[in-house]
Amino acid sequence: MLALALAVVAPFCPQGPLVADPVEVERTVRDLVGFGTRHVLSETDDPRRGTGAARSYLEGRYRELVDRSGGRLVVERQEFEVPCRRRGMPAVVKVVNIVATLPGTTDAERHYVIGGHYDSIRGTGSAADGVAPGANDDASGTAAALEACRLLCAGEYPATLVFCAYDGEEQGLLGSTAHAKALAAQQVMVDGMITNDIVGNSMGMDGVRRDGHVRVFSYAPRGEDSLGRSLARAASWASRRVEGFDVMLVFRGDRYGRGGDHRPFFEEGYPSVRFTEPREDFSRQHQDVTERDGAPYGDLPDFMDFEYLARVASLDAEVLMELASAPRAPGAVQIRGAREAYDTVVRFVPVEGAVAHEIVWRLTTSADWEERRLVPNDVLETEGGRWASVVLEGVCIDDVVVGVASVSSGGHRSRVTAAPEPDAMVYRAASGDSGR
Numbered sequence: 001m002l003a004l005a006l007a008v009v010a011p012f013c014p015q016g017p018l019v020a021d022p023v024e025v026e027r028t029v030r031d032l033v034g035f036g037t038r039h040v041l042s043e044t045d046d047p048r049r050g051t052g053a054a055r056s057y058l059e060g061r062y063r064e065l066v067d068r069s070g071g072r073l074v075v076e077r078q079e080f081e082v083p084c085r086r087r088g089m090p091a092v093v094k095v096v097n098i099v100a101t102l103p104g105t106t107d108a109e110r111h112y113v114i115g116g117h118y119d120s121i122r123g124t125g126s127a128a129d130g131v132a133p134g135a136n137d138d139a140s141g142t143a144a145a146l147e148a149c150r151l152l153c154a155g156e157y158p159a160t161l162v163f164c165a166y167d168g169e170e171q172g173l174l175g176s177t178a179h180a181k182a183l184a185a186q187q188v189m190v191d192g193m194i195t196n197d198i199v200g201n202s203m204g205m206d207g208v209r210r211d212g213h214v215r216v217f218s219y220a221p222r223g224e225d226s227l228g229r230s231l232a233r234a235a236s237w238a239s240r241r242v243e244g245f246d247v248m249l250v251f252r253g254d255r256y257g258r259g260g261d262h263r264p265f266f267e268e269g270y271p272s273v274r275f276t277e278p279r280e281d282f283s284r285q286h287q288d289v290t291e292r293d294g295a296p297y298g299d300l301p302d303f304m305d306f307e308y309l310a311r312v313a314s315l316d317a318e319v320l321m322e323l324a325s326a327p328r329a330p331g332a333v334q335i336r337g338a339r340e341a342y343d344t345v346v347r348f349v350p351v352e353g354a355v356a357h358e359i360v361w362r363l364t365t366s367a368d369w370e371e372r373r374l375v376p377n378d379v380l381e382t383e384g385g386r387w388a389s390v391v392l393e394g395v396c397i398d399d400v401v402v403g404v405a406s407v408s409s410g411g412h413r414s415r416v417t418a419a420p421e422p423d424a425m426v427y428r429a430a431s432g433d434s435g436r
C-alpha cells in the first residue's frame with residue numbers, strides 16, 4: 001500500500017532545469033542602458049532616449065513572448081498618478097509599470113509576482129537630465145524578470161504568474177506600491193512576490209568574485225531580533241557554518257537604510273522577498289558616469305557578470321515554476337506533544353489537489369528545514385474525514401519548528417505553513433491583544 005502510494009508522487013520535479021541565457025539578459029541590460037536615462041521624470045516622447053522609450057521597449061519585449069505563450073500572456077501598461085515625498089521631486093508623479101500576466105490553468109486566483117525596477121537615477125536622484133545607465137540597479141532585475149517570463153511562458157501552471165517591470169522605485173517604491181495596493185484593494189491572493197534588485201554583478205569592491213549565491217532578504221512581521229534572540233545569537237557565534245552555492249538567507253527585510261519593491265507587498269500582508277547579489281559595489285550605485293584614472297566609471301554594463309545574472313534568472317524561474325505548479329499551501333497547521341512520550345503530533349487539513357503532504361521540521365535555531373517526511377494521501381489518517389494527523393516519533397515538540405507543505409503529483413512543493421510558536425501567546429498577552 002505504501003509503496004503503491006509513493007509511486008504516484010514524483011519525489012521532486014522530474015522536468016529538466018530552466019536555464020536562463022546570459023546572451024538574452026545581456027541584450028536586455030545593454031538595450032535599456034542605451035536609452036541614456038530611465039529617470040521617472042525623463043523624456044516620454046523621444047523614441048530613442050528616456051523613460052518613454054524604455055517603457056515602449058519593455059512592453060515590446062514582453063509582447064514578443066505572447067506567441068510563445070500560445071496567446072495566453074496578457075501584456076499591459078499600468079499607469080498611476082501617485083504622491084511623491086522625495087526632496088526636489090514634484091508632489092505628484094506619473095508612473096508606468098509594464099505588467100505581463102500568464103493566467104493559471106486550474107487555480108488562477110492564486111498569484112505569484114516577480115519584478116525588477118526599470119527606472120534609474122544618477123548622483124542627484126531628483127535630476128531627470130544627464131546619463132543614468134542603471135545597468136545593475138536595476139536593468140539587471142528587469143532583465144531577470146523578463147528572462148524568467150521567456151523561460152516559463154510556454155508552460156502551463158495551475159497558478160497565475162505576473163511579471164513586472166516597475167517604475168519609480170528610486171523615488172520611493174512608487175510603481176510597486178501602486179501595484180501592491182491595487183492588488184490588495186481587489187483582494188487578489190498573492191502567495192509570493194520576488195523583487196530582483198541589483199542582481200547582476202559578482203565582483204565585490206574588495207576584488208573578490210562571489211558568484212555562488214544570491215542573498216534573499218525577508219521581512220519578519222514581529223521583528224526577528226528580540227533581545228532574547230540577540231543573546232542566543234551571541235552564544236551561537238562560534239558555531240556558524242559556511243554554505244555552498246545556492247541562496248544566503250538574510251532574516252531581515254532589507255539592507256540597512258535601504259528599501260525595495262518587495263516592501264509594499266509585505267505591507268499589504270503578502271509574502272515577499274528581495275534577491276540581491278552577495279556584495280554590492282556601492283561605489284557604482286546611484287553615481288554619475290565619469291572617468292577614474294582614464295577609465296569609464298558608473299553603473300555600466302561592462303562592470304556586470306551576465307553569467308551570474310543568468311543564474312539569478314534561472315533561480316527566479318525555478319522558484320516560480322515550483323510554487324505555481326504546486327497545490328495551495330496548507331491552511332492552519334497544529335502541533336501537540338504526545339502524552340508521556342517525546343513524539344510530536346502534527347494536524348492539518350489536507351489540501352485539495354495535493355496527492356501528498358510533506359512534514360518538515362528543524363531546530364528552532366536552524367535557518368532552514370532540516371528534516372522532511374513525505375506522506376502520500378492514501379496513507380493519511382483523517383479524523384471525521386477532515387483533519388489529518390501524523391505522528392513524528394522521537395521528535396520533541398519543544399525543540400523544533402514544524403511545518404507542512406502540499407505536494408502535487410509532479411512532486412512540486414507549496415510554501416510551508418508552520419505551526420504557531422508558543423511565544424505568540426506571550427506576545428498577545430504583552431500587547432493586551434485578546435487573540436481574536
Ligand SMILES: [Zn+2]
Binds near residue numbers: 117137138169197198
Ligand atoms: Zn534598485
